[in-house]
Amino acid sequence: MCGTDSPASINKSSLPSANGNDTRSPTCSPDHVLNLEQGDPAVFESYWRKMGDRCTMVISGSQLMSYISDFTNICWFMEPEFEEAVRRLHRVVGNAVVDDRYIVVGTGSTQLYQAALYALTSPGGPEPVSVVSAAPYYSSYPDETDYLCSRLYKWAGDAYEFDKNGTGPYIEVVNSPNNPDGTLREAVVKNRGDEGKLIHDLAYYWPQYTPIIRPADHDIMTFTFSKSTGHAGSRIGWAVVKDKEIARKMSKFIEMCTLGVSKDSQQRAAKIMGLLCDGYQNCKSANKSDDLFFEHTRQIMAERWERLRQVVERNQVFSLPKYPKQYCLFSGELIEPYPGFAWLEAKEEEEIDSQKVLRGSIKVQGRTGRRFGVAEKYVRISLLCNEEEFKEFLERLSTIKSMTSNGH
Amino acid sequence: MCGTDSPASINKSSLPSANGNDTRSPTCSPDHVLNLEQGDPAVFESYWRKMGDRCTMVISGSQLMSYISDFTNICWFMEPEFEEAVRRLHRVVGNAVVDDRYIVVGTGSTQLYQAALYALTSPGGPEPVSVVSAAPYYSSYPDETDYLCSRLYKWAGDAYEFDKNGTGPYIEVVNSPNNPDGTLREAVVKNRGDEGKLIHDLAYYWPQYTPIIRPADHDIMTFTFSKSTGHAGSRIGWAVVKDKEIARKMSKFIEMCTLGVSKDSQQRAAKIMGLLCDGYQNCKSANKSDDLFFEHTRQIMAERWERLRQVVERNQVFSLPKYPKQYCLFSGELIEPYPGFAWLEAKEEEEIDSQKVLRGSIKVQGRTGRRFGVAEKYVRISLLCNEEEFKEFLERLSTIKSMTSNGH
Numbered sequence: 116m117c118g119t120d121s122p123a124s125i126n127k128s129s130l131p132s133a134n135g136n137d138t139r140s141p142t143c144s145p146d147h148v149l150n151l152e153q154g155d156p157a158v159f160e161s162y163w164r165k166m167g168d169r170c171t172m173v174i175s176g177s178q179l180m181s182y183i184s185d186f187t188n189i190c191w192f193m194e195p196e197f198e199e200a201v202r203r204l205h206r207v208v209g210n211a212v213v214d215d216r217y218i219v220v221g222t223g224s225t226q227l228y229q230a231a232l233y234a235l236t237s238p239g240g241p242e243p244v245s246v247v248s249a250a251p252y253y254s255s256y257p258d259e260t261d262y263l264c265s266r267l268y269k270w271a272g273d274a275y276e277f278d279k280n281g282t283g284p285y286i287e288v289v290n291s292p293n294n295p296d297g298t299l300r301e302a303v304v305k306n307r308g309d310e311g312k313l314i315h316d317l318a319y320y321w322p323q324y325t326p327i328i329r330p331a332d333h334d335i336m337t338f339t340f341s342k343s344t345g346h347a348g349s350r351i352g353w354a355v356v357k358d359k360e361i362a363r364k365m366s367k368f369i370e371m372c373t374l375g376v377s378k379d380s381q382q383r384a385a386k387i388m389g390l391l392c393d394g395y396q397n398c399k400s401a402n403k404s405d406d407l408f409f410e411h412t413r414q415i416m417a418e419r420w421e422r423l424r425q426v427v428e429r430n431q432v433f434s435l436p437k438y439p440k441q442y443c444l445f446s447g448e449l450i451e452p453y454p455g456f457a458w459l460e461a462k463e464e465e466e467i468d469s470q471k472v473l474r475g476s477i478k479v480q481g482r483t484g485r486r487f488g489v490a491e492k493y494v495r496i497s498l499l500c501n502e503e504e505f506k507e508f509l510e511r512l513s514t515i516k517s518m519t520s521n522g523h
Numbered sequence: 524m525c526g527t528d529s530p531a532s533i534n535k536s537s538l539p540s541a542n543g544n545d546t547r548s549p550t551c552s553p554d555h556v557l558n559l560e561q562g563d564p565a566v567f568e569s570y571w572r573k574m575g576d577r578c579t580m581v582i583s584g585s586q587l588m589s590y591i592s593d594f595t596n597i598c599w600f601m602e603p604e605f606e607e608a609v610r611r612l613h614r615v616v617g618n619a620v621v622d623d624r625y626i627v628v629g630t631g632s633t634q635l636y637q638a639a640l641y642a643l644t645s646p647g648g649p650e651p652v653s654v655v656s657a658a659p660y661y662s663s664y665p666d667e668t669d670y671l672c673s674r675l676y677k678w679a680g681d682a683y684e685f686d687k688n689g690t691g692p693y694i695e696v697v698n699s700p701n702n703p704d705g706t707l708r709e710a711v712v713k714n715r716g717d718e719g720k721l722i723h724d725l726a727y728y729w730p731q732y733t734p735i736i737r738p739a740d741h742d743i744m745t746f747t748f749s750k751s752t753g754h755a756g757s758r759i760g761w762a763v764v765k766d767k768e769i770a771r772k773m774s775k776f777i778e779m780c781t782l783g784v785s786k787d788s789q790q791r792a793a794k795i796m797g798l799l800c801d802g803y804q805n806c807k808s809a810n811k812s813d814d815l816f817f818e819h820t821r822q823i824m825a826e827r828w829e830r831l832r833q834v835v836e837r838n839q840v841f842s843l844p845k846y847p848k849q850y851c852l853f854s855g856e857l858i859e860p861y862p863g864f865a866w867l868e869a870k871e872e873e874e875i876d877s878q879k880v881l882r883g884s885i886k887v888q889g890r891t892g893r894r895f896g897v898a899e900k901y902v903r904i905s906l907l908c909n910e911e912e913f914k915e916f917l918e919r920l921s922t923i924k925s926m927t928s929n930g931h
Contacts, residue, residue, distance in 0.1 A: 153590065153591070155589050155590050155591060156588065156589075157588070157589065159588070160585050160588055161585075163583075163584035163585035163588070164583075164584075164585040166584050166585075167583075167584075168583070169584070170583070170584030171581060171582065171583045171584060172580075172581070172582045172584075172787070173579060173580070173581050174579065174580045174791060175571075175572075175575075175576070175578070175579045175580075176571035176572075176574050176575075176577070176578030176579060176580075176795055176798075177568050177569075177571035177572040177574075179754075179756040179757065180564065180565070180567070180568055180571070180753055180754050180755060180756050181563050181564075181565065181755060181756055182561065182563050182749070182755040182756060183561070183563060222630050222758075222781040222784075222785070223781055223782050223783075225779075225780070225781055225782045226780065226781045229780070233670070233671065238672050255779075258779050259779055262641070262776070262779045263641065263671050263673045263675060264646050264673055264674040264675050265671045265672055265673055265674075266672040266673075266674065267671060267672050341590070345588055346587075346588050347588060347589060347590040348587040348588050348589055348590060348783075348785075348786035348787070349587065349785055349786065349787050350630075350781055350782065350783055350784065350785045350786075351785075368670070371633075371663075371666050371667055371670045372633070372634065372637070372780065372781075373630040373631055373633055373634045373758055373780075373781065374631050374633045374758065375631075375756075375758055376630075376758065377630070377756075377757055377758045377759075377785035377787065377788040378756035378757065378758075379580070379756070379757050379785065379787040379788045379791050380785040380787045380788060383582060383787050387584055390584075
């Protein structure tokens with residue numbers, strides 16, 4: 116999942132352009148708010164620009180017109196080429212078990228999260244099932260769970276709290292690596308017998324962000340095109356599901372919610388994933404690793420983290436999480452995580468509102484820790500912006516010497 | 524909206540091919556079930572094939588990657604080119620007022636229907652708001668309203684019944700022309716003061732199906748790419764909305780539901796609608812009306828209805844609705860409606876299950892009247908199939924001489 120929210124009072128000129136071409140001014144004016152609240156994956160655009168025509172999608176006016184892709188598949192609106200590409204991508208990366216698993220396509224992993232809630236609950240229970248996730252949790256889970264005031268399920272907050280005091284049937288969402296703080300996670304609620312069910316949101320479990328420590332093998336795992344290759348505008352996600360009935364119910368949800376998923380985008384995703392995989396099968400032996408998507412983008416993320424840590428350490432106003440090196444099955448090396456977000460914690464005071472200070476003092480828009488179920492001294496900053504914005508962010512951040520003198 | 528359901532026990536070989544190319548066998552074997560249950564718009568494919576390269580969509584790998592289209596628009600995930608194309612299309616056709624109205628893009632009109640329910644209700648009411656539509660009503664409204672067991676709204680069935688006996692706040696969905704029976708409709712529930720709100724589902728209010736009797740001008744009107752041009756696989760719909768706050772709430776719903784709408788499909792829809800409109804601006808004077816989308820497809824629908832009425836009148840087993848001619852502002856002529864579905868009523872018996880008889884005797888899969896809130900003697904048959912399937916349907920239908928002797 117993504118971390119994109121509706122617009123606040125954000126200056127348009129600091130945003131990535133809608134058509135994918137970089138039409139911004141060469142330097143960001145210091146008067147403009149630098150919007151790093153959403154996890155818009157602009158950082159990957161330059162890679163795909165470099166790939167040129169090889170990943171250009173061409174669709175004639177008479178193609179892809181039917182609602183139906185394959186009535187013999189439980190997920191009858193899924194393009195067979197998309198399913199094949201998803202399975203191939205996971206086999207190339209080794210980040211999830213796909214053999215003997217069902218694939219369900221969704222309109223982004225946002226829709227698949229809701230499809231999973233629907234599939235894991237049934238009408239007629241005495242109370243809605245509690246949905247929990249360990250704080251700091253992805254800020255959109257509460258709204259996505261509660262906006263329709265369903266009798267099937269309800270948001271119940273922090274999973275640690277529920278583990279201590281909660282009772283009754285529950286669903287725990289395990290987001291790993293976690294948005295906002297980048298940690299690799301496991302389920303928190305323990306020893307509840309049959310009362311608990313799990314959704315694993317693995318949006319960021321890709322080699323540019325994290326070591327691939329094992330092929331994930333959980334009941335319901337969701338992934339998204341937005342964070343794997345950076346194509347958020349296509350609204351494509353998928354779930355890897357063990358149980359046939361769960362896959363059927365998830366597909367039924369998507370049928371009732373949107374009557375399927377854009378075929379144009381499914382075909383485009385299949386083409387782009389296919390090209391990415393071709394790279395590994397054709398080029399790895401030739402040692403041109405900079406042409407390979409995950410090596411290239413991991414390199415960018417690594418450099419950004421190095422530059423960010425330098426600034427943060429120099430001005431001593433915030434701290435960043437420290438991540439242990441772990442062995443990555445994909446790269447065959449011991450490597451550090453490079454999460455898509457900086458999870459900044461103010462050092463100075465317990466009561467400080469870090470989002471407000473950043474917005475007020477250096478005109479950087481992040482997202483407050485409060486939205487993630489924790490204190491306001493935390494703020495999440497997207498590191499998935501383009502290079503110009505990232506540079507501007509570091510420049511502005513380096514001017515902060517103290518949280519109180521700058522922002523109050 | 525569309526009328527597509529999940530697969531029953533349907534033989535795949537009778538289905539339109541998923542990739543938009545017609546790969547079926549030249550004749551349908553009589554052993555195969557002919558699936559005319561869904562309103563899959565294959566009939567329009569030949570027109571777009573004829574248009575060739577002019578409506579081919581090309582998207583490079585680095586385009587359309589951002590979540591965001593335009594943060595200054597209430598519907599921030601809507602491509603400006605899509606919005607422009609929608610407004611232009613309505614101005615060319617004259618079927619809806621768009622000046623001083625908000626446009627909201629959705630993942631098909633299925634999603635916009637739910638967005639409208641969300642926008643028209645608020646949490647905390649003593650009871651869910653009743654959602655009604657005059658029977659026979661579109662068969663998916665009940666499921667799309669109730670699948671999440673919302674406390675905001677609940678399906679309450681036939682609007683005529685509610686007008687007589689229902690109480691409290693309600694939302695009436697006016698589907699015009701109506702799916703399944705093709706009638707032009709107005710709201711049914713009367714004299715309730717402020718208690719009632721309306722959604723106008725105008726999926727079929729296009730010149731190939733119906734005379735355009737006036738530019739529709741209602742609070743919330745929904746349309747779909749699936750039924751206007753026949754591109755169901757793209758999952759694109761839009762709403763035309765009078766009130767800013769309603770447009771904002773509908774956009775918020777789509778944000779929480781799917782975090783936007785495929786940009787690939789929005790851009791493709793903009794291109795195809797643009798080409799369609801260009802035709803009217805460039806060619807109408809040249810009198811090449813067969814090249815024009817609505818004239819071409821209306822001609823096909825008119826021929827189908829003529830052939831269908833001949834068969835139905837000859838074998839005297841079913842009756843079809845009769846539609847009055849009305850003056851069409853678009854064509855400037857007095858014309859008949861040619862709905863996308865045949866709404867067949869068995870003449871013989873009150874108790875007969877027409878869907879079962881058609882399935883059993885001639886292996887044609889329709890949808891029972893029961894699903895539309897009326898008697899089983901009614902069955903809905905899609906007329907939007909390709910020509911080969913339509914011909915096969917008429918041949919099979921002409922062999923029925925009696926409902927009882929054939930089907931029991």
